[in-house]
Amino acid sequence: MKQVYRSKTAFVLGWVWVAFVAVNAWDLTVRFNGKPSLVAAAILGGLTAIVxxxxxxxxxVFTESGLVGRNPLRTTFVPWASVGDVTVSHSINVQHDEQLLRLWTPMSTARERARAQRRAAPRTQRPSRFRTEPAMTRGEQAAAEAFAGKTxxxxxxxxxxxxxxxxRRREEAAGPARTTWALDAFAVLAVAVALVLAAIVVP
Structure with missing residues (x-):
């Protein structure tokens, strides 16, 4: 079963931007007025490519056969048995075949790490007859313990x-990693460049 992990905030904001651009693209098409519309389209196209x-x-992405790291311009597949040391700093760093795969998401910000450390710190109870603590279910308690101090x-x-x-315990084959260029990323960049060129060339 495939599992996908990413920054939910960035993903949601990205789609909000796409919706904003779609509305503006429709407006630019309906009210096209030459050079100004092309310049606006080029700006929107460039920003959308970045987003x-x-x-x-x-x-x-976790697949049955291995780890897939989708970065802005490349996609790397590493068989599970080939994954070496995994360290987490600002990003997740995966050693494989004497190489390093730096995963772009999820990342750990200083604010998120500080919040995780506060969760792990023992709470001091202040006596108060009006203070009540909500009782957690076993599932909630297990989740809280699993994430205590972790981003x-x-x-x-x-x-x-x-x-x-x-x-490795199942003695799966440790095959080589495969890295390919992201055709979808280059397609988006090509559209953005075409819009910029159109805004420059068209009088």
Missing amino acids: YLVALRPAT HADWVGEQITGRAESA
């Missing part, structure tokens, strides 16, 4: 390590 590359395309990136990094160790 697609940094917010919509990046993802960390989303830390948790995903642990899942990658667990999958890799399971694959």
Whole structure:
């Protein structure tokens, strides 16, 4: 079963931007007035390409056979048995075949790490007859313990390590990683460049 991890905030904001651009593209088409419309379209196209590359395309994907890291311009597939050390700093870094795959998402910001550390810190109880603590279910308590002191990136990094160790225990083949250029990313860039050229060339 395929599992996809990414920055939810960036993904949602990216699609909000796409909706905004779609409305404006319709308006520019209906009220086309030559050069000004082309310049506006070029600006929207350039910004949309950037949003697609940094917010919509990046993802960390778990498949049955391996880890897929979708970065802005390239896609890397690493068989689970070939995954080496996994470290988490600002990003998730995966060692494989004496190379390093840096996953673009999910990332760990300083604010998120500070928030995770506050969650892990023991709470001091102040006596008050009016203070009540909501009772957590077993599932909620297990989730709180699992995420205590960890960011989303830390948790995903642990899942990658667990999958890799399971694959090695099953003695799966440790094949080479494969990296390919992202054709969809270059297609989006090509459209943005074409709009910019049109805005420059057309009088």
